[in-house]
Amino acid sequence: MTDLSTKMTVLKDAVPGAFKTAKNDYIKTIENKGPEIEKAFQSTLNGGFRNVYLTAAIAAVIALLLLLFYRNKVKISNSNIESCEGDPLNLQNPEH
Secondary structure (H helix, E strand, C coil): CHHHHHHHHHHHHHHHHHHHHHHHHHHHHHHHCHHHHHHHHHHHHHHHHHHHHHHHHHHHHHHHHHHHCCCCCCCCCHHHHHHCCCCCCCCCCCCC
């Protein structure tokens, strides 16, 4: 039982040191791979922005093409309607 107690005390004292060592190793590894990680992050970010702008440009072109199919429609104002009451097609006074 004394042997078990001694081993548990040694283990209890060793665990925090092991975690600290692991943390320091992890931070050192990340610092060493920093440029590689930064390059991967930047290229992914650039690709995402490129796709967003490309999608917006394609949507704008499609919208412009759809607008080409609209015809100019003659707008009828109230004065034209009142002056043409007896003649809905405005055949007697075509200037209105």
